[in-house]
Amino acid sequence: MDDALPLVRDVLDKQIFDAHDEKLGKVDGIVLTLRANRPPRVAAIETDVKTAWGRVHPALPRWIERVQRWLHAEGIAPTRIPFEQVVRTGIDVQVDIDGKRTNAYVWETWLKQRFVDRIPGGNRGVR
Amino acid sequence: MKNFVKIGLGVVTGIGGFLDVGAIATTALAGAAFGFQLLWVVLLGTGCVILLTEMCGRLAAVSHHSLADAIRERLGFPYFSIPFVGEFLVDLLVLAAEIGGVAVALHLVTGVSYLWFVPLCALAVWGLLWLGTFTIIERGVSIAGLITLCFVVAACWMHPPWAEVARGVIPSLPSRDGVRYWFLAVSILGALISPYLLNFYATGAIEDKWTVKDIPVNRVIATGGMSFGSVIALAILVLAAVVLGPRGIQVDSYEQAVFILTRPFGRWGLYLFAASLGIACFGAALQVSLNLAYVTAQGFGWNWSENLKPHEDARFAAVYTAAVLVGAALLFVGDPLKLTTLSMALNAVIAPFIVFPLLVIMNDRAYLRDHRNHAIGNVLVAGVVLIAFVVAVVAIPLEVLGG
Amino acid sequence: MRFRLWIVTVLLAGCFGAAACGKSQDVKVAELHDAAGSWAATLKLVTEEWTRDALPSHFVQSTTSVAMTELQRAARRVRSTVGAAASGPADEVLARVPLLNEAVARGDQAAAMDIVRALVSAVPPKPTPPVARPR
Numbered sequence: 001m002d003d004a005l006p007l008v009r010d011v012l013d014k015q016i017f018d019a020h021d022e023k024l025g026k027v028d029g030i031v032l033t034l035r036a037n038r039p040p041r042v043a044a045i046e047t048d049v050k051t052a053w054g055r056v057h058p059a060l061p062r063w064i065e066r067v068q069r070w071l072h073a074e075g076i077a078p079t080r081i082p083f084e085q086v087v088r089t090g091i092d093v094q095v096d097i098d099g100k101r102t103n104a105y106v107w108e109t110w111l112k113q114r115f116v117d118r119i120p121g122g123n124r125g126v127r
Numbered sequence: 128m129k130n131f132v133k134i135g136l137g138v139v140t141g142i143g144g145f146l147d148v149g150a151i152a153t154t155a156l157a158g159a160a161f162g163f164q165l166l167w168v169v170l171l172g173t174g175c176v177i178l179l180t181e182m183c184g185r186l187a188a189v190s191h192h193s194l195a196d197a198i199r200e201r202l203g204f205p206y207f208s209i210p211f212v213g214e215f216l217v218d219l220l221v222l223a224a225e226i227g228g229v230a231v232a233l234h235l236v237t238g239v240s241y242l243w244f245v246p247l248c249a250l251a252v253w254g255l256l257w258l259g260t261f262t263i264i265e266r267g268v269s270i271a272g273l274i275t276l277c278f279v280v281a282a283c284w285m286h287p288p289w290a291e292v293a294r295g296v297i298p299s300l301p302s303r304d305g306v307r308y309w310f311l312a313v314s315i316l317g318a319l320i321s322p323y324l325l326n327f328y329a330t331g332a333i334e335d336k337w338t339v340k341d342i343p344v345n346r347v348i349a350t351g352g353m354s355f356g357s358v359i360a361l362a363i364l365v366l367a368a369v370v371l372g373p374r375g376i377q378v379d380s381y382e383q384a385v386f387i388l389t390r391p392f393g394r395w396g397l398y399l400f401a402a403s404l405g406i407a408c409f410g411a412a413l414q415v416s417l418n419l420a421y422v423t424a425q426g427f428g429w430n431w432s433e434n435l436k437p438h439e440d441a442r443f444a445a446v447y448t449a450a451v452l453v454g455a456a457l458l459f460v461g462d463p464l465k466l467t468t469l470s471m472a473l474n475a476v477i478a479p480f481i482v483f484p485l486l487v488i489m490n491d492r493a494y495l496r497d498h499r500n501h502a503i504g505n506v507l508v509a510g511v512v513l514i515a516f517v518v519a520v521v522a523i524p525l526e527v528l529g530g
Numbered sequence: 531m532r533f534r535l536w537i538v539t540v541l542l543a544g545c546f547g548a549a550a551c552g553k554s555q556d557v558k559v560a561e562l563h564d565a566a567g568s569w570a571a572t573l574k575l576v577t578e579e580w581t582r583d584a585l586p587s588h589f590v591q592s593t594t595s596v597a598m599t600e601l602q603r604a605a606r607r608v609r610s611t612v613g614a615a616a617s618g619p620a621d622e623v624l625a626r627v628p629l630l631n632e633a634v635a636r637g638d639q640a641a642a643m644d645i646v647r648a649l650v651s652a653v654p655p656k657p658t659p660p661v662a663r664p665r
Contacts, residue, residue, distance in 0.1 A: 160658060
C-alpha cells in the first residue's frame, strides 16, 4: 500500500474477515513497533476483549483477567495478525490467513464443547 | 408480485411486532389517568420510530452492517461501550418484563400465580431461539400478534367521543398531576422508541439479505408496519380512557387492564386480552433476547445469525441463553408491571446514545454511498436526538417523583 | 474520560436531588386516598363483570388478593411517616375485602354487589372524564 492509510478511520474497530470470509473479531488494537531514530512501524492488528476494554479504562483488563482465572482460562493471548497480511481496509478489514489457525476461536470452541454440544438441538434443529 | 408479498409480510411483521408489554402497560396507564390527553405522545413516538427504523433498514440494506456494527466501527469502542453496557442492562430488565407479561397472561386465565409460569415461559422462549430460525421467529410470532387488532375492534365498538379523541392528538399541558403526566409521557416514548427495536430491525434486514433494491420496500415496511402497530397502541389508550378513567380506576396491576376488553366482549374479552398480552410479550421476549446476543456479537465481531445452528455460533447462543436465565430470575425479585414501567423509563435514558450516532453514520459515504440522508432527513434526526436528550435528562427524576 | 465523569456526576446529582426532594406528606396521603378509591372502583367493576359471567370467580379472588397486597404496602408506608389516621380509606377497603371473598366463594351475587356498592360510597374514586382537555 503506497498511499497514506488512516489507521483510526479505516482499520481500528473494523470487522476482520479471514481468507474464507469468516468473522474473526474486530480490530481492538493496533500494534506499533518503536524503532530507535526511525518512525514507528505498524506491526500488527490485535483482536482481544482485554485490549478493547483497556481503551475504556485501564483497570478493566485486570477485572477480565480475574474472571478468566476463575474460569481457568487464563493465559489466552490476544490474537495478533501481522499487518503484512491485511489485504483490504475500509468499512471492513480483510486478512489473508485462515482464522482457524489463529487463537481467535478459543472461547467459541470452549463454549461449543462445554455447553452447546451437550444440550439437545445444539447441532440439529430446523435449519 | 414478489415485492408485494415482501411488503405485505413486512407490514404484518410491523403490526404484530410493534406492540409489547411496555406499549400495552404505558398506554393503558396513560388512558386511565389522563383520558385522551396523551394521545399526541403516542403519535410523536410513532413518527420518531418510523424515521429511525427507515434509516436503520437503509443502513443495513446498503452497507450490510447493523446499527451496533456501525456505531462501534464509526465512533470507536470507548463510545460504543456506553450504549452497549446501558442497552445490555436495560434489555435484561425489558426481557424480564416481557417474560413476566407472558406469565401474567397465563395467570389471568388460570388463576395460578404467575411465578409458577415463569420457568415454563422462559423455557419456551429459549427453546424457540435454540431450535428455530429467524424467519420462523420474525414471521410466525408476528402473524400471531395480529390478534392484538382486537383492541382496535373493541375501541370502535365502545363508541368513544371521536371529537375528543381528535383533540387529543394536539399537544397539551396537564391541568393537574404535572409530574405524573410527564412521567407517563416519558414512559410512552421510552416504550415506543426502544433501542432494541432499532438494532433488531437493522439486523433483521441483514438476516433477510436485503440489498439496495429493497430500499423502497424498507420505506413502506417502516412506515406501514409501525403506523398500523401504533393504531393498536392508540386503541388501548382510548379503551382505558373510556372504560377505566370514568370509573376512577388506575392501572396498578394487569387485572385492572383486563376490563378494557371484558366491557365490550364479555368473557371473550378475558381470553382475548390474555392471548394478546401473551403473544405480544412472547414475540417481544424473543426479539429482546436475540437483540442482546446480536449487539454483543456485533460489538465484538463474533459469528452471529439466528439462521445458524448454535454449534456454528456458540458465543452468540450462549449470550441469549444467559440473558433468558437472568431475565427469568429477575421476576422472582420484581413485580412485572413495576419492572415494565422502570425499564421503559430507562429505555428513554439510553436512547440518545443510540440515536445520536445516526446523525454521523447516515451521512457517511463509506456506509451509505449514494443513499445518504438528505438535508430534511438530517434536520428530522437532529430533532429526534434533541427530544431524546431532553427525555433522557428528565426520565430518572420523573421516575423517582412520579413513578 | 473527564467528560464522561461530568455526565455521570450531573445525572447522579439529578437523581439524588429528586430523591431528596421526594414527596410531601400531603401528597403521599392524597396518593393513598386515590389508590384506595381506585381499588374500591376496581372491586366494584370486577364484581359487576363476575355477576354478568364476563369473569370467572378465580379472577375476582386474584384481583382482591392484589388489592390487599398493594393497599397494605401503601398504607404501611403512610402510617410510618404520617400516622395511623391517614390510612383510613385504605383500611376501609381492606376491611371489606374478606367479606367480598366470602360472598364470591358462596356464589352470592346480591351480597357481593351490596358490599362493593357500600365500599364505593365509603371510599369514592376520583373519575377521569374521557376528554382531551379536562376543565
